[in-house]
Amino acid sequence: MEKGVNLIGSIRTETGIGESGRIAANTFHAAKIPFVIINFEMNKITKNKDKTWITKEVTNPVYHCNIFHVNASHMPLAFEHYGNTLFHGRYNIGYWAWELQEFPDKWSKSFELVDEVWVPSTFVQEAISKKSPVPVIKIPHSVELILSNKMNRHYFKLPTKRFLFLSMYDVLSLQERKNPKAVIAAFKKAFKKNDPYVGLILKINNSRKRPQEIEKLKKEIKGYKNIFLINEVLNRNEINGLLHSIDCFVSLHRSEGFGLGLAEAMYLGKPVIATNWSGNKDFMTSHNSLLVNYKLIKIGKDYGPYSFDQIWADPDVEHAAHYMAEICANRKLAEDVGLEGQKTIRKHFSPNEVGKQAKQRLKKLGLIID
Incomplete structure (x- = not known):
């Protein structure tokens, strides 16, 4: 088999896991790095x-290495779908x-399907390493945004002269x-x-999948003419423009595996106010961001894959409100913080820089050659 990578995942989906791929x-x-893409449609939702x-998509694998942008919870589905035809004899x-x-x-069986695991942040690396019988390697997401001049505030029907938080x-x-309710509460306290x-x-993606949640949010912002809801689907260019x-x-x-939206905003030189906990701490510091205090609390209830007995952060809404008021009043602070964040992301998380890390690991394993 040739040296290179078969990249497998829901590469076409407008979701976080799709964007990851x-x-x-x-x-x-x-x-x-030589690669092809096998688009794995995990669901029709x-x-x-x-x-x-x-143009990179193929039906059958070409290379000796498979990299699955498929979370541990869905790896058995990938094996069920592709079987040994894809998995056997490859790294x-x-x-x-x-x-x-x-x-x-409950996801420990997924380790049996991989030779190693790559993760986007130190936070995820530490969590998975405690349970993993295979190597867990940190290869972060790279960040690069292409902008269209047409996508400005007029395009999104947003006020042109306000200081806008997103x-x-x-x-x-x-x-x-x-x-998001904490963000709304902080904004209400600040202004x-x-x-x-x-x-x-x-900005809410896939809002039609949870209409009751959206209705509750609408009640939270009812009567506030300075809170704007965008819940239609935006393509990648539109997200960049926004x-x-x-x-x-x-x-x-309350927790992030990486925090891609935060990193993307920083790439564009926007100041970011965020909870000072979890994956985003790999690229956010007190010099390039406005980090919000928190306390760790028990989740207390099952939410999707997050069980009641685990812990996550409870950010300090008062502290966030203070930062929102301060950044709005002090445009020099906004500019300085934004510039520092931009330097961090463009230096350490560019496709070239992250690509070097991925290439180095794949070369060490003998899976690619120069």
Whole structure:
């Protein structure tokens, strides 16, 4: 078999795991790592319309190494679908994310399907390493955004003269973890109800999958003319344009495996206010971000894959409100923090830099050659 990588995952889906696969493709392309893509449609819930890398798609594997951008929870499905035809006789790598400190025992069988695991952050590496019988290697997401001049505030029907905060999440990543209600609460504490000089944008992906959650959020912001809800699907170019249009990104997450939206905002030079815990700490410091205090609490209830007995962060809403008010009033601070964040991401998380790390590991394993 030839030296190179078969990249397997839901590469066309408009989800976090789909974006993860597309980022990997961009990283391999930048590093000149030979690769092809096998698009694995895990479910019919999400749309499969992103054809950025369609020219790389094949039906059958070409290379000796498989890298699955398929989380541990879905690895058995991948094996069920492809079987030994894909897995046998190849070096199998699972690129997995997980958002809490304890990796679930119920997914331990997935280790039997891989020779090693790659992860996007130190936080995920520590969680999975405690349970893994195979090597767990940190290869972060690379960050690179292409902008279109057409996608400005007018395009999104947003006010042109306000200082705009943005918080965005996918309902399939669970509202309870992404914690948008805390962002709303912080904004309400920081600014008056109809302050004409500021605004908060809530961008929600896949909102139709959880309509009851959206209705609850609408009640939270009812009567606030300076809180704007965007819940239609935006393509990648539109997301980039929206990030470029705002003044500050806010994430009061309870936990992140990496925090891609935060890193993307930083790439564009936007100041970021975020919970000082979990995967985002690999690229966020007190010099390049505004990090919000928190306390660790028990989840207390099962939410999707997150069991009641695990812990996550409870960010300090008052502290976040203080930062929101401060960054809006002090434009020099906003500029300085944004510039520092941009330097960090563009230096350490570029496709070329991350590509070098992936290439080095694959060469060490004898899976590619120069």
